[in-house]
Amino acid sequence: MQALELLVTGAVQGVGFRPFVYRLAHEMGLGGAVWNEPRGVRLRVVGPERAIENFCWRVKHDAPVPARVDALQLLEARPAVAPEPFRIVESQDEGARTAVIMADLATCPACRAELFDPANRRHRYPFINCTHCGPRYSIVTALPYDRPHTTMRGFALCPACRAEYEDPSDRRFHAQPNACPACGPQLAWWDDEGRVEAVREAALQAAVQALRDGRIVAVKGIGGFHLVCDASNPRAVETLRVRKHREEKPFAVMVPDDTAARALARISDLELELLRASAAPIVLLPRREGAALADEVAPGNPNLGLLLPYAPLHHLLLHDFGRPLVATSGNRSDEPLCTDEREALQRLRGLADAFLVHNRPIARPLDDSIVRVLAGKPCILRRARGYTPLPIPLSFEAPPLLALGAHLKNTIALASGRSIVVSQHIGDLDALEARDAFERAVDDVQALRQLQPAGWVTDRHPDYASSLYARDRGLAAVTVQHHHAHVASCMAEHGLERTVLGVAWDGTGLGDDRTIWGGEFLVAGFGSCQRVGTISGFHLPGGDGAMRKPLSSAVGLLQAFFPEAMPRLAVELLGLEEGAVRQLMALITRRANAPYTTSVGRWFDGLSALCGLCRASTFEGQAAMALEWAATPHRERAAYPFEIRRADDLLVADLRATLVRVIEDLRSGVEAGAVAASFHHTLAEVVVGMAERQRGLPVVLTGGCFQNQLLLERCVLRLRETGHTPYWHQLVPPNDGGISLGQAAVAAYLQQGTAG
Ligand SMILES: [Zn+2]
Numbered sequence: 001m002q003a004l005e006l007l008v009t010g011a012v013q014g015v016g017f018r019p020f021v022y023r024l025a026h027e028m029g030l031g032g033a034v035w036n037e038p039r040g041v042r043l044r045v046v047g048p049e050r051a052i053e054n055f056c057w058r059v060k061h062d063a064p065v066p067a068r069v070d071a072l073q074l075l076e077a078r079p080a081v082a083p084e085p086f087r088i089v090e091s092q093d094e095g096a097r098t099a100v101i102m103a104d105l106a107t108c109p110a111c112r113a114e115l116f117d118p119a120n121r122r123h124r125y126p127f128i129n130c131t132h133c134g135p136r137y138s139i140v141t142a143l144p145y146d147r148p149h150t151t152m153r154g155f156a157l158c159p160a161c162r163a164e165y166e167d168p169s170d171r172r173f174h175a176q177p178n179a180c181p182a183c184g185p186q187l188a189w190w191d192d193e194g195r196v197e198a199v200r201e202a203a204l205q206a207a208v209q210a211l212r213d214g215r216i217v218a219v220k221g222i223g224g225f226h227l228v229c230d231a232s233n234p235r236a237v238e239t240l241r242v243r244k245h246r247e248e249k250p251f252a253v254m255v256p257d258d259t260a261a262r263a264l265a266r267i268s269d270l271e272l273e274l275l276r277a278s279a280a281p282i283v284l285l286p287r288r289e290g291a292a293l294a295d296e297v298a299p300g301n302p303n304l305g306l307l308l309p310y311a312p313l314h315h316l317l318l319h320d321f322g323r324p325l326v327a328t329s330g331n332r333s334d335e336p337l338c339t340d341e342r343e344a345l346q347r348l349r350g351l352a353d354a355f356l357v358h359n360r361p362i363a364r365p366l367d368d369s370i371v372r373v374l375a376g377k378p379c380i381l382r383r384a385r386g387y388t389p390l391p392i393p394l395s396f397e398a399p400p401l402l403a404l405g406a407h408l409k410n411t412i413a414l415a416s417g418r419s420i421v422v423s424q425h426i427g428d429l430d431a432l433e434a435r436d437a438f439e440r441a442v443d444d445v446q447a448l449r450q451l452q453p454a455g456w457v458t459d460r461h462p463d464y465a466s467s468l469y470a471r472d473r474g475l476a477a478v479t480v481q482h483h484h485a486h487v488a489s490c491m492a493e494h495g496l497e498r499t500v501l502g503v504a505w506d507g508t509g510l511g512d513d514r515t516i517w518g519g520e521f522l523v524a525g526f527g528s529c530q531r532v533g534t535i536s537g538f539h540l541p542g543g544d545g546a547m548r549k550p551l552s553s554a555v556g557l558l559q560a561f562f563p564e565a566m567p568r569l570a571v572e573l574l575g576l577e578e579g580a581v582r583q584l585m586a587l588i589t590r591r592a593n594a595p596y597t598t599s600v601g602r603w604f605d606g607l608s609a610l611c612g613l614c615r616a617s618t619f620e621g622q623a624a625m626a627l628e629w630a631a632t633p634h635r636e637r638a639a640y641p642f643e644i645r646r647a648d649d650l651l652v653a654d655l656r657a658t659l660v661r662v663i664e665d666l667r668s669g670v671e672a673g674a675v676a677a678s679f680h681h682t683l684a685e686v687v688v689g690m691a692e693r694q695r696g697l698p699v700v701l702t703g704g705c706f707q708n709q710l711l712l713e714r715c716v717l718r719l720r721e722t723g724h725t726p727y728w729h730q731l732v733p734p735n736d737g738g739i740s741l742g743q744a745a746v747a748a749y750l751q752q753g754t755a756g
C-alpha cells in the first residue's frame with residue numbers, strides 16, 4: 001500500500017474535474033481525497049502501487065472535455081497503512097494563485113435539452129448550466145474558483161439545487177453558477193428609463209415582441225450587453241447604424257441554429273466545428289448570394305460574421321423569435337462594453353429602445369471573440385469570451401511580469417511560471433472610457449492572481465496610453481519594439497525558440513529609427529531582433545490623421561515614385577482637384593506632418609484608392625479589405641515585377657516597377673480586382689524573395705496585414721512551394737491584440753531565472 005500526494009495543473013477547475021477523479025477512484029477501488037487549491041487540483045490517492053500508476057495515467061489522459069491536464073506533479077510519496085474511502089473535500093485557499101481559470105462555456109447539449117423540456121424543473125430557465133457549461137471567467141471574483149468567489153455568492157442554493165451541488169454523481173456537482181427558477185437570477189424588462197415593465201417569462205416575451213416590432217433591445221448576456229435587432233428588417237438595422245454612429249463596419253448576426261447559418265453562408269466542416277465550439281465565437285464566413293438578411297447588416301461585404309446562441313437566454317430568444325438577430329457589442333463606437341444594467345441605462349441611452357436585463361453581476365467585460373479560418377486553420381482575430389483567460393504555455397520559467405500591450409486593439413498579458421495569460425480584448429485606448437477599462441483590467445488581473453509584478457513591459461512608442469500609464473506611475477518598464485513584439489507573439493504561441501525570419505506587416509508601429517514601420521523583415525528571437533529588410537517607403541501627408549484616408553496614402557506613393565509627373569498623375573488617377581493634390585504635396589516637401597513610413601497597411605490603402613475601391617474609409621482596415629475582396633476572384637493573376645536591392649545594411653523591396661505596372665494596367669482599363677490580385681501576389685513574392693536571402697530560418701507571418709486571407713494564403717503556399725516553413729497566428733490575433741503576448745515573452749526571456 002502506498003499514499004501519493006499530487007498536484008494537477010491545467011484547466012481543471014470549474015469543469016467537473018473533481019467528480020471525474022472521484023468516480024475514477026471509486027471505480028478503481030482506491031482511497032484518498034481531492035480538493036481545489038489556488039494552483040490547481042490537489043489529490044491524495046491511497047492503494048496498491050500498480051493501481052495508483054494506472055490511476056495517474058487515466059487522470060492525465062481520460063479527463064473529459066473541457067478539462068485539460070497540463071501536468072501531474074508528485075508532491076509526496078509514503079507507505080500507507082490503512083485504506084480510506086475516497087472523498088471530495090473543502091477547497092483550500094492558501095498559496096500562490098496560479099490555477100488555470102476556465103473561459104466561459106456555451107450551453108451544453110444536456111442543458112439545452114432540459115431548457116426546452118416542459119417536464120424539467122428548469123424548463124425555459126434562462127440561467128441553466130452545469131459543470132460542462134455556463135459562465136466561468138465572467139463571474140469569478142477571486143481564486144480558488146468556488147461559489148463564494150463568484151458573482152453567484154448572493155444567491156443561496158435552494159434545497160433541490162444544493163442536493164445536486166453536493167452529489168458527486170450529479171452533473172451539477174460543484175457547478176458554481178448552479179441555479180434554478182426558485183433560487184437563481186431572474187430576467188427583467190425595463191423601458192429606456194429603467195422602469196420595470198415585466199419580469200421572468202413575461203420579460204422575455206416583451207423582448208421578443210419588441211424585436212418583432214423592429215425595435216432595438218439592449219440584452220445583458222454573459223460578458224456584457226448586446227444591442228440586438230431583427231437582422232431581416234432593413235429599417236431596424238439602419239436605425240441601429242445611425243444611433244451607433246457606425247456607417248459601414250459589419251454587424252455580427254446570431255442565428256438560431258446550424259441550418260439557419262447554412263442558409264446565410266457557405267460553411268466548411270472546420271468552420272461548423274468553430275461555430276459549435278464551447279467558446280462560441282463569431283466566425284467570419286463567405287456570405288451566400290441572396291442571403292435573407294438586410295443589406296445594412298454588412299454593406300458591400302462578401303463575408304458575414306455569424307455566431308450561434310451561447311447562453312440559455314440567447315437560445316430562448318432565438319427560439320421564440322425564429323429568425324437571425326443582429327447582436328453587436330453594447331457600447332457606443334470606441335467605448336468599452338457595458339456590463340452593468342444601471343450603467344447601461346446611462347451609456348446606452350438613445351441607442352436602445354428597451355432593456356432585457358438580469359441580476360447576475362458580470363465580473364468583467366468580455367466581448368464576443370472573432371475567428372476566421374486562414375490557410376486551413378482557425379485564426380483568432382479578437383480574443384475575449386470563450387478563450388480568455390486560457391494560458392499560452394511558455395517553454396521557460398518567467399518571473400511575474402505584466403505587459404501593457406499596444407495602443408489599438410489593446411490587450412494586456414501576465415507572465416508567470418511557465419505560462420502567459422493574455423487578457424480579453426480591451427479596445428482602442430483613444431477614448432477616456434477605454435483608458436478606464438484598461439486601468440481596471442490592469443488592477444483586475446493583479447487582484448485575481450494576488451500577484452505583484454516584478455516587472456512591467458510596454459511598447460517603445462512613448463505616447464501610447466499604455467506607455468504613459470507606466471511612466472505616470474513611475475514603473476520602470478522594459479520597452480519592446482512594436483514589430484519585434486508581433487514576431488515574438490507568433491513565436492510564443494508556436495513554442496518557437498530559435499531565430500526566425502519575422503515578416504511583420506501592419507498599419508503602423510514606431511520603428512527604432514523614429515519612422516513609422518509596418519513592412520518589416522526581422523531576424524529575431526525572443527532575446528534579439530535585427531531589422532534586415534523593409535518595403536520601399538514614402539512620406540504620408542497628414543500623418544496620424546491620414547491613417548483612415550486612403551487618398552493621402554495614394555498621393556504619398558505617387559509623389560515618392562513619380563515626383564516629376566505630379567500633381568498631374570494624382571489628378572488623372574485619383575480624380576482629385578489639382579489644388580487638393582498640391583496641398584498634400586506641400587506637406588510632403590515641407591516635411592510638415594508627413595512622416596516617412598514603410599507600412600504595408602498604408603500601401604494597401606494607397607492601392608485601394610488608386611484602384612478606385614476605397615477613397616475614404618470609416619473604420620480601420622476598410623480600404624485593405626476592399627482590395628482583398630476585389631482581388632479574391634482573380635487568383636490566377638500573375639505577380640508584378642519588383643526589385644530587392646541593398647541600401648546600407650538593409651534589403652529594400654523596391655516596388656517602383658510594381659507601381660509602374662499598376663498604373664499601366666489601370667490606364668488600359670484592366671479590372672480593378674485583377675490589379676488588386678496582382679498586387680497581393682507581388683507582396684507574396686516579396687516575402688519569398690526575402691526568405692530566399694535568409695534560407696534555413698522559419699518564416700513567421702505576423703501583423704494586422706495577415707488577417708487578409710488572400711495575402712496570408714498566398715504567402716503560405718509560395719513559401720511552402722519554395723521549401724520554406726511558414727508559421728502564422730492561431731491562438732492570438734495577428735493584429736495589435738497579440739502585442740502584449742509578444743512583449744511578455746520577450747521580457748520574460750530576458751529576465752528568466754531572475755524570479756525569487
Ligand atoms: Zn450544461
Ligand SMILES: [Zn+2]
Nearest residue numbers: 158161180183
Ligand atoms: Zn434552486
